[in-house]
Amino acid sequence: MKKKITVVTPMFNEEDNVTELCDRVAAVMKNLPYDYEHICIDNCSTDKTVSVLRKRAAGDKSLKIIVNVRNFGHIRSPYHAMLQATGDAVVLIAADLQDPPEMIEDFVKKWEEGFKTVMATKPESEESPVMYFIRCVYYKIIGKISEVPLIPNATGCGLFDKEVIAILKGLSDPYPYFRGLVCEVSHPIATVPFKQPRRTRGVTSHNFYTLYDFAMLGITKHSKIPLRLMIFFGFALACLSFLAALGYLLAKLFFWHAFALGVAPIVIGFFFFTSVQMVFLGILGEYIGSIQTHVRNLPHVVEAERINF
Template sequence: MNKLISIVTPCYNESENVVELHERIAAAMAKLPYDYEHICIDNASTDDTVAKLKAIAATDKRLKIIVNARNFGHVRSPYYAILQAKGDAVIAIASDLQDPPEMIPEFIEKWEQGYKTVMAVKPQSQESPLMFLVRRTYYMLITRISDVPLVQNATGAGLFDRAVIDVMRDLDDPYPYVRGLVSEIGLPIATVPFKQPRRKRGITKNNFYTLYDVAMLGITNHSKVPLRLMTMGGFAVSILSLLVAFFYLAAKLLFWDSFQLGIAPILIGIFFFGAVQLFCIGMLGEYIGSIHTKLRKLPLVVEAERVNF
């Protein structure tokens, strides 16, 4: 019996892309000696994405659809679909065609070589140069401060062996950073570099909040460095403040009539320390929010409907 490959494509309002997505995945898998299932999880689209998927599923039983009861976000929904897959390996790619389905044979080739995880990385991209620079800088930062080495410039697309999926399922993380989680697991990781194409149809669902959410998720889940920097920074600033205070006290005692303290250093000090405190409180809030999310243990998603399962 041939091994089964599960291909997971999360989507939200991708009506203009799902037909081509299905065709290109089918064409890529036709070249390979494996059975496959294509699981498309829809995050409560408001266009006719689900209707188009159902029309395809009526003629192709390999296409399986999960329709969420509401939009459960860009982290929980794809992860839930990965855990529902039954394949010996699970491939996750975006529905916007910026992760080309033609990479699937390369993922499987690396898997056949013994790698348990294969990650797509984009050393080049046709997206905005400014956004690409921001992403690249973030990946360099998170790699430096993470407790484990992370794969730089990973897009989130890739292949996960059944052994990796089983570990993910046992961890039962309600809000995971998958790109960091696979590094935490520690099984061998291969990379497939590609030049990410520009989105041709539809609009991106990412905005400042979603990008910030993923960035903070990567930091709070995989690094204690910010907390320790706040501790060491607070200690250093307190020592500096004490030295400055002693300097002003000595200067005032020695030159009582001629030395004027002035209001400028007082205001600068107040605003500086206020900014430092707000930053530290905000960073602590991110960690507390991450703990709160994990303690609530809400379901990853609630399904409204399944097709072809």
């Protein structure tokens, strides 16, 4: 009996890319000696993405569709779809074609060599130089502070053996940082580097908030260092404040008539310490928010419909 590979693609308003994506995935899988299923999970698109998928699925039983009742975000929806896979290996690939489906062959080769996890990395990219620089800096920072070794410049696209998926199913994580999670449960990890092309059709659903959410999720899930830095920085500021106060006291005692305290140091100090407190409260709030998400333990998504399952 032939092994099966499940290809998972999360979608949101990708009507311009659906047909080419499915054609390219089918062409790649035709050249591989495996059965396959292609699960597309739609995150409540507002364009014709679902209509295009329905039409194609009517003549292609290997294409399976999950339609969500609402948009559950870019983190929960693809993770849910991966947990529905029945293949011996699961390939996660984006719908925008920036992760070329042809990389599936490279993933499978690494899998056949014995790797349980294979991740795509982009040491080069045709995206905005500013965004690429920010991403590189972020990955370097989180790589330094993370409690587990993370894969730098990973896109999230890759192949994951059914043993890895079985571990993920048992974790019950309602809001996972997937790239970090697989690094915790699967070693060694193979990588497939590629130059990421620009998006040619459609508009990305990512904005500043979603990117910030993703970045903070990676930090709060895999590092306690920000919390400990708050303690160290607070202690250092307390010492600095004591020394400054002592210096002003001595200056006033020895130069009573010549030394005037003035309002400026008080105002500057007030705004400085208030700003530091707000930053610390924000960091603490991110960790509390992560705890609150886990405590609620809501499902990853609520499905409206399944097709071809």
